[in-house]
Amino acid sequence: MKTLAELAAIRDKMQNKVTIREGEGQTRIVVGMATCGIAAGARPVLNAFVEGVADAGLGDTVTVTQTGCIGICQYEPVVEVFEAGKDKVTYVKMTADKVKRVLDEHIKGGSPVAEYTIDMAQK
Numbered sequence: 875m876k877t878l879a880e881l882a883a884i885r886d887k888m889q890n891k892v893t894i895r896e897g898e899g900q901t902r903i904v905v906g907m908a909t910c911g912i913a914a915g916a917r918p919v920l921n922a923f924v925e926g927v928a929d930a931g932l933g934d935t936v937t938v939t940q941t942g943c944i945g946i947c948q949y950e951p952v953v954e955v956f957e958a959g960k961d962k963v964t965y966v967k968m969t970a971d972k973v974k975r976v977l978d979e980h981i982k983g984g985s986p987v988a989e990y991t992i993d994m995a996q997k
Contacts, residue, residue: 901936901981903927905968906952908943914950915969922973923953927981936981949992955980964992 876884905911905920923938944952949966953976956962963986965976972990980986 900958902956903936903938903981904954904956905938905940906942906944906950906954907940910943910947911950911952916951918970919951919953919968919973922970923977926973926977930977930982932977932981946992955986965990966992 903923905916905923907916907920920938920940927933927936927938944954944964946952946964946966951966951968953965953968954962955965955976963980965972965987968976968990972987976987976990
């Protein structure tokens with residue numbers, strides 16, 4: 875059995891993740907979670923973004939959410955990043971391992987990781 879303090883700590887940790895998933899941050903990270911995305915490995919990608927945003931303390935400004943089919947199934951898992959006043963960035967063939975670099979360079983640093991984007995995947 876967990877103590878009351880342990881349960882409160884678990885609740886607080888999970889509440890932060892719920893806020894990240896349902897918030898209205900200035901930056902939205904949207905992971906395609908249709909059948910094609912899930913089959914290609916989108917669930918670990920979504921979880922890695924939620925964990926990464928929480929660990930970096932970005933929950934006030936970044937929201938991680940999911941959507942259905944984005945329409946480019948051959949490039950799954952697909953992640954779209956929407957930032958106020960900027961063009962949408964579409965990351966393709968994402969993995970949980972690539973998430974840290976996207977968070978560090980794009981979300982924190984402001985520079986999209988070009989080699990992971992749809993433009994580079996088509997070349």
